Amino acid sequence: MTFTSICQLANLSGILLHDAVLISDMAENGTDPDDTRHQLSSYLSVILEEAELQYGKSHRTLTGLTGENARSLSESHPRYVSEFTYMAMVTALSISESNASMGRVVACPTAGASGVIPGIFYALQKRHSIPFDRLLEGYIICSGIGNVIATHATLSGAVGGCQAEIGSAAAMGSGGLVYISGGNAEQVGHAAALTLKSLMGLVCDPIGGYVEIPCVKRNAVGASIAISCAEMALGGVESFVPFDETVWAMQKVGASLSETLRETGQGGIAITRTAKTWLTEGRHDNE
Amino acid sequence: MSLSDVCGPVMIGPSSSHTLGALRIARFVHNLLGRTPEKVHFHLHASFARTYRGHGTDRALLGGIMGLNEDDPSVRDALTSAKANGLEFAFQPDDLGETHPNTVRIEAWFGSLYQDVWGASIGAGMIRITRINGVECLLSAMYPTLIIINRDTPRALGKILECIEINVANLYLRRINKLMNTALTIAELDEPFSPIKLHHLASLDVVEEAHYVPSLAARP
Numbered sequence: 034m035t036f037t038s039i040c041q042l043a044n045l046s047g048i049l050l051h052d053a054v055l056i057s058d059m060a061e062n063g064t065d066p067d068d069t070r071h072q073l074s075s076y077l078s079v080i081l082e083e084a085e086l087q088y089g090k091s092h093r094t095l096t097g098l099t100g101e102n103a104r105s106l107s108e109s110h111p112r113y114v115s116e117f118t119y120m121a122m123v124t125a126l127s128i129s130e131s132n133a134s135m136g137r138v139v140a141c142p143t144a145g146a147s148g149v150i151p152g153i154f155y156a157l158q159k160r161h162s163i164p165f166d167r168l169l170e171g172y173i174i175c176s177g178i179g180n181v182i183a184t185h186a187t188l189s190g191a192v193g194g195c196q197a198e199i200g201s202a203a204a205m206g207s208g209g210l211v212y213i214s215g216g217n218a219e220q221v222g223h224a225a226a227l228t229l230k231s232l233m234g235l236v237c238d239p240i241g242g243y244v245e246i247p248c249v250k251r252n253a254v255g256a257s258i259a260i261s262c263a264e265m266a267l268g269g270v271e272s273f274v275p276f277d278e279t280v281w282a283m284q285k286v287g288a289s290l291s292e293t294l295r296e297t298g299q300g301g302i303a304i305t306r307t308a309k310t311w312l313t314e315g316r317h318d319n320e
Numbered sequence: 321m322s323l324s325d326v327c328g329p330v331m332i333g334p335s336s337s338h339t340l341g342a343l344r345i346a347r348f349v350h351n352l353l354g355r356t357p358e359k360v361h362f363h364l365h366a367s368f369a370r371t372y373r374g375h376g377t378d379r380a381l382l383g384g385i386m387g388l389n390e391d392d393p394s395v396r397d398a399l400t401s402a403k404a405n406g407l408e409f410a411f412q413p414d415d416l417g418e419t420h421p422n423t424v425r426i427e428a429w430f431g432s433l434y435q436d437v438w439g440a441s442i443g444a445g446m447i448r449i450t451r452i453n454g455v456e457c458l459l460s461a462m463y464p465t466l467i468i469i470n471r472d473t474p475r476a477l478g479k480i481l482e483c484i485e486i487n488v489a490n491l492y493l494r495r496i497n498k499l500m501n502t503a504l505t506i507a508e509l510d511e512p513f514s515p516i517k518l519h520h521l522a523s524l525d526v527v528e529e530a531h532y533v534p535s536l537a538a539r540p
Contacts, residue, residue, distance in 0.1 A: 137332055
């Protein structure tokens with residue numbers, strides 16, 4: 034599946050882009066479009082339920098390195114970002130901190146990057162009152178974008194670095210947001226490409242290997258970049274390089290990343306003095 | 321990867337390799353034993369050994385061995401509930417040799433039943449069962465799987481396959497013991513296997529033991 038092939042299918046057969054995504058999956062994996070829609074619908078329901086439950090809550094995470102960020106930001110008020118972006122950021126923090134405390138998440142596309150898409154979709158539901166069925170169409174677009182990345186690059190931080198996790202989640206969310214906002218297929222592709230380019234090269238450097246620092250806050254930042262790029266695409270800004278080629282480039286970058294920067298906890302911020310001090314002295318895992 | 325693989329599954333955090341994969345390996349053992357064991361030892365290798373507490377791998381393994389689903393919030397309390405249910409368990413870092421860094425060896429006991437399974441969590445929640453009771457294999461656990469100890473005699477496999485009827489996706493056959501005249505046959509099937517058919521299979525003269533593990537993808 035390429036993004037170009039999905040768009041061509043939609044154009045040639047006169048179907049909507051999200052239906053073209055489902056049919057492309059059927060052609061490649063033999064899945065029944067109704068089954069897939071049903072499955073994705075159940076995932077989206079869990080995403081919205083968990084966002085409602087966890088929004089702005091404190092969490093007792095496994096290592097205690099995070100857990101108060103969502104609460105802290107939610108007790109503040111937005112000064113510079115929109116109410117929409119603010120809500121998306123709080124949600125992203127909430128879900129990521131819930132994940133770090135063994136909460137229930139949808140691994141969309143991964144557990145480590147599971148806050149970005151809830152951020153965008155919960156804000157769409159709460160701030161723009163978008164009905165579930167319309168959100169689902171956007172979620173199908175997210176899955177199509179993610180599938181293109183999974184097919185031609187990777188969604189795994191251990192293989193491609195954080196660009197493959199937060200980068201992919203943000204690209205998926207950005208494209209979904211544009212689609213739900215009435216953007217056309219080209220604009221969806223531009224949003225996804227602009228987002229992926231903005232996060233290209235991002236390394237996976239969790240302290241101690243735990244999905245807490247920097248993962249939790251990167252989910253919030255990923256959501257805000259996704260929203261910024263969607264805004265640009267809806268405003269007519271185009272990505273010079275098409276999405277499929279951006280994915281190709283991301284794969285190349287991932288392959289050239291040192292292993293120390295791919296989820297091993299042996300590079301980046303994971304080997305800073307503060308990180309090392311915590312690992313030797315400060316660490317006491319929560320029972 | 322299909323669309324629903326990309327945008328799912330629903331799971332208990334924080335890590336698809338350290339919690340989801342670990343839970344799935346242990347649940348395979350639960351299914352192989354057909355129940356929650358009375359006693360279980362988890363031998364944790366390399367990366368699993370170093371980080372099992374901070375990643376919740378210990379709770380995920382206990383949740384899986386008690387047969388919990390991967391999206392069950394009670395996985396989080398698995399340490400407490402295992403103790404409350406009288407499950408005797410131990411975690412021990414171990415050197416399992418040249419194998420995937422996220423490998424766990426699970427020894428499980430129930431009465432006279434005993435299973436010894438090695439499994440690796442290879443990323444994105446995918447697992448490989450790499451050894452069952454000393455016999456090497458490579459199972460994804462995503463197929464309904466039959467694990468059979470049979471006589472190492474001519475036509476044994478033929479009789480087994482004839483009884484299975486369902487299309488076999490992958491097949492493993494290894495001699496366990498020449499002297500004892502036994503072999504282990506593992507068949508990954510395209511469709512689920514019924515208890516009645518398992519009973520028929522187990523009563524074949526060439527079959528000594530037959531165990532059935534439903535696909536991990538199937539919901540009970």
